[in-house]
Amino acid sequence: xxxxxxxxxxxxxxxxxxxxxxxxxxxxxxxxxxxxxxxxxxxxxxxxxxxxxxxxxxxxxxxxxxxxxxxxxxxxxxxxxxxxxxxxxxxxxxxxxxxxxxxxxxxxxxxxxxxxxxxxxxxxxxxxxxxxxxxxxxxxxxxxxxxxxxxxxxxxxxxxxxxxxxxxxxxxxxxxxxxxxxxxxxxxxxxxxxxxxxxxxxxxxxxxxxxxxxxxxxxxxxxxxxxxxxxxxxxxxxxxxxxxxxxxxxxxxxxxxxxxxxxxxxxxxxxxxxxxxxxxxxxxxxxxxxxxxxxxxxxxxxxxxxxxxxxxxxxxxxxxxxxxxxxxxx
Amino acid sequence: xxxxxxxxxxxxxxxxxxxxxxxxxxxxxxxxxxxxxxxxxxxxxxxxxxxxxxxxxxxxxxxxxxxxxxxxxxxxxxxxxxxxxxxxxxxxxxxxxxxxxxxxxxxxxxxxxxxxxxxxxxxxxxxxxxxxxxxxxxxxxxxxxxxxxxxxxxxxxxxxxxxxxxxxxxxxxxxxxxxxxxxxxxxxxxxxxxxxxxxxxxxxxxxxxxxxxxxxxxxxxxxxxxxxxxxxxxxxxxxxxxxxxxxxxxxxxxxxxxxxxxxxxxxxxxxxxxxxxxxxxxxxxxxxxxxxxxxxxxxxxxxxxxxxxxxxxxxxxxxxxxxxxxxxxxxxxxx
Numbered sequence: 001x002x003x004x005x006x007x008x009x010x011x012x013x014x015x016x017x018x019x020x021x022x023x024x025x026x027x028x029x030x031x032x033x034x035x036x037x038x039x040x041x042x043x044x045x046x047x048x049x050x051x052x053x054x055x056x057x058x059x060x061x062x063x064x065x066x067x068x069x070x071x072x073x074x075x076x077x078x079x080x081x082x083x084x085x086x087x088x089x090x091x092x093x094x095x096x097x098x099x100x101x102x103x104x105x106x107x108x109x110x111x112x113x114x115x116x117x118x119x120x121x122x123x124x125x126x127x128x129x130x131x132x133x134x135x136x137x138x139x140x141x142x143x144x145x146x147x148x149x150x151x152x153x154x155x156x157x158x159x160x161x162x163x164x165x166x167x168x169x170x171x172x173x174x175x176x177x178x179x180x181x182x183x184x185x186x187x188x189x190x191x192x193x194x195x196x197x198x199x200x201x202x203x204x205x206x207x208x209x210x211x212x213x214x215x216x217x218x219x220x221x222x223x224x225x226x227x228x229x230x231x232x233x234x235x236x237x238x239x240x241x242x243x244x245x246x247x248x249x250x251x252x253x254x255x256x257x258x259x260x261x262x263x264x265x266x267x268x269x270x271x272x273x274x275x276x277x278x279x280x281x282x283x284x285x286x287x288x289x290x291x292x293x294x295x296x297x298x299x300x301x302x303x304x305x306x307x308x309x310x311x312x313x314x315x316x317x318x319x320x321x322x323x324x325x326x327x328x329x330x
Numbered sequence: 331x332x333x334x335x336x337x338x339x340x341x342x343x344x345x346x347x348x349x350x351x352x353x354x355x356x357x358x359x360x361x362x363x364x365x366x367x368x369x370x371x372x373x374x375x376x377x378x379x380x381x382x383x384x385x386x387x388x389x390x391x392x393x394x395x396x397x398x399x400x401x402x403x404x405x406x407x408x409x410x411x412x413x414x415x416x417x418x419x420x421x422x423x424x425x426x427x428x429x430x431x432x433x434x435x436x437x438x439x440x441x442x443x444x445x446x447x448x449x450x451x452x453x454x455x456x457x458x459x460x461x462x463x464x465x466x467x468x469x470x471x472x473x474x475x476x477x478x479x480x481x482x483x484x485x486x487x488x489x490x491x492x493x494x495x496x497x498x499x500x501x502x503x504x505x506x507x508x509x510x511x512x513x514x515x516x517x518x519x520x521x522x523x524x525x526x527x528x529x530x531x532x533x534x535x536x537x538x539x540x541x542x543x544x545x546x547x548x549x550x551x552x553x554x555x556x557x558x559x560x561x562x563x564x565x566x567x568x569x570x571x572x573x574x575x576x577x578x579x580x581x582x583x584x585x586x587x588x589x590x591x592x593x594x595x596x597x598x599x600x601x602x603x604x605x606x607x608x609x610x611x612x613x614x615x616x617x618x619x620x621x622x623x624x625x626x627x628x629x630x631x632x633x634x635x636x637x638x639x640x641x642x643x644x645x646x647x648x649x650x651x652x653x654x655x656x657x658x659x660x661x662x663x664x665x
Contacts, residue, residue: 104445128401129411132405
C-alpha cells in the first residue's frame with residue numbers, strides 16, 4: 001500500500017537536513033542543561049538526548065494542517081514542528097514572550113500556529129485529547145492526521161487502553177507514536193509491562209502497527225511515511241513503536257541509580273546522531289565543511305534564542321489570574 | 331389597577347424532559363454540538379434524558395461510548411479544542427472521578443498553561459445526589475469539590491426553567507462548564523413558558539423573598555428549603571431562599587445583599603460539611619458582611635458518612651425539611 005512518493009528522498013540535501021535537525025535538538029538541550037545549572041531554567045527539565053531520531057524522522061512527514069499531541073519530554077517535537085527556538089527558550093525562562101506566555105514552562109510548550117497541542121505532564125494524559133482532535137476531524141470529514149507521542153510508561157495507564165479502543169472503534173485518524181526508551185522514570189520496561197513488545201498491544205485493538213529502530217532516523221522516516229499514508233488513506237488509527245533509549249537522566253533530579261553506567265555507554269555507540277553522521281561520512285555524503293556549517297548555524301540559532309530569553313520580560317504580577325477563563329474581546 | 335398583562339403560555343414539563351428539550355434545541359441550532367456518553371443512545375440515557383434523540387439525530391451525534399470515562403471525557407476535550415461543541419454525559423458524579431484527571435489536569439488548565447492559545451469549550455453533564463437507595467457509590471454530592479477548581483464553571487439547575495435554559499448558555503461559553511443534575515429532580519414537574527430559552531448562568535436567584543433569615547442552597551435541596559420556608563412562615567418567620575444556580579463562580583453580591591438584609595444565614599448543602607461548599611460560603615459571609623450578622627451562621631449538610639442503602643438511613647444522612655427548620659430557628663434563637 002506504500003505509494004512510491006512515501007519513501008524517504010535520499011538526496012544529500014535531505015540527509016543533511018535530518019542530521020541538522022537532530023544536531024539542533026541535541027545542542028539546544030545541551031544549552032538547556034547548562035542554563036538549568038545556572039538557574040536560568042527551573043522546575044522539571046526532561047531532555048531528549050538519544051531520542052532525536054524519532055521526532056526528526058516522524059514530524060516532518062506530517063502536513064501543516066495535521067495536529068501534534070506531545071509529552072513532557074517535548075522540546076524536540078516542538079523544535080522540529082517549527083515552534084521558534086526563541087519562544088521555546090523564553091518559555092523555559094518563564095518570560096511572557098515564551099510560547100505559552102511563561103505559564104507552562106518546559107513541560108507545557110503550546111503553539112497554536114503549528115497545531116502543537118502541547119506538552120502534557122500527566123503520563124498518558126494526552127492520549128484522550130488526541131482521540132477528540134481526531135474525532136472532530138472525522139465528524140467534519142477533514143483529512144487531517146493527529147499524531148500522538150507518548151512514552152512506553154504511558155502504556156500502563158488506563159487512558160492508553162481507553163484511547164486505543166476508542167480510536168479503533170470509531171475509526172479515528174490518529175497516529176500513535178510510542179517512544180519506547182525502556183525506562184518509565186526509573187522503572188525498566190520488564191518491571192512495568194507483562195508484554196514488553198509494546199507494538200503487540202495495538203493488535204488487541206485491531207490497530208495496524210509497526211515497530212521500528214528508533215535510533216535510525218531513516219528507518220523512522222520510512223515507517224512514519226508508511227504510517228501517515230495509512231492513516232490519511234484509511235482514516236483509521238495506526239500504531240508506531242519507536243525503540244529508542246534515553247541517554248540522559250529522566251530529569252535533572254535523577255541520579256540514575258536504576259541502571260548501570262555500562263548500559264548507558266553501550267547505547268552511546270548506537271545513538272542516532274553518531275550513527276547517522278558516521279553512515280553519511282562512510283558514504284561520502286557529508287563533508288567536514290558541511291558539519292562545520294551545520295554546527296555554526298545551530299550555534300547561531302541557539303545564541304539568538306538565549307539572547308531572546310534573556311531579553312524577555314516578566315509578565316506583571318497584576319496579570320496573575322489572567323487566562324484562567326477566556327477574556328471578552330477588547 | 332393596571333390592565334392584566336397577558337401571561338405567556340406555559341406547559342407542564344418534567345425536569346428530565348426540559349433537559350432533553352435543551353439538548354435537542356442545541357443539536358438543532360449548532361451542527362458542532364454532539365452528545366457523548368455511556369448509554370446515551372440506544373438505551374436512551376441512564377436517567378432517560380436522551381430518550382428518542384438517537385432516532386432524531388443519528389449515532390454520530392448521539393454517541394454511545396464504552397465505559398471509559400477518562401477516555402471519552404478527554405475525547406470531548408480534544409474535540410472542543412478542535413472546534414466542536416461536545417456535551418459529555420457522565421452517569422453520576424461518582425463515576426466522574428474516573429475522569430477527574432482529564433477534567434482537572436487538562437480541561438481546567440489548558441487555557442492557562444497554553445498562555446491563552448487554546449480553550450476547551452466543553453459541557454459536561456452528570457447526575458448528583460442521594461435519595462434513590464443506590465448506596466455509597468452512586469449517591470454522593472461532589473459538585474462542591476468541582477467548585478474548588480479554577481478554570482471550570484459549575485452549574486446546578488434546580489428548576490425546569492434552568493434545566494431548559496442553562497445548557498445553551500453553557501455551550502456558548504468558551505471554557506469548560508460542568509452541569510450537575512440532582513437525581514431527585516428528574517421526575518419533578520414545573521411550568522415552563524412555551525418560548526423558554528437560554529438563561530443566565532452567572533447569578534444566584536432569590537426564589538422566595540423574606541426578611542428574617544437567608545437560607546442559601548442549590549440543586550435538589552432548593553425544594554426542601556422552600557418547604558422549610560413555608561413551615562417557618564407558619565411560625566411567623568419570614569425566610570428568604572437563595573438558589574445559588576452557579577457554584578463556581580459564586581454570586582457573592584446576591585448572597586451578601588440578602589444576608590445584609592436578613593442578618594442571619596443558614597446554608598443547606600447536600601455535600602459533606604467538612605471542607606465543603608457550605609464552608610466556603612460561610613467564610614465568605616464572615617469575610618464580607620460579618621458586622622451585619624446578628625447570629626452565628628448555621629449549616630445543614632450531609633452526615634459524615636458514605637451514603638447508606640437503607641431508606642431510613644439514607645434519609646437521615648442528607649438534609650431534610652425538619653433539619654432546615656431547626657437550623658433556621660436556632661439561628662433566630664427560637665429553639
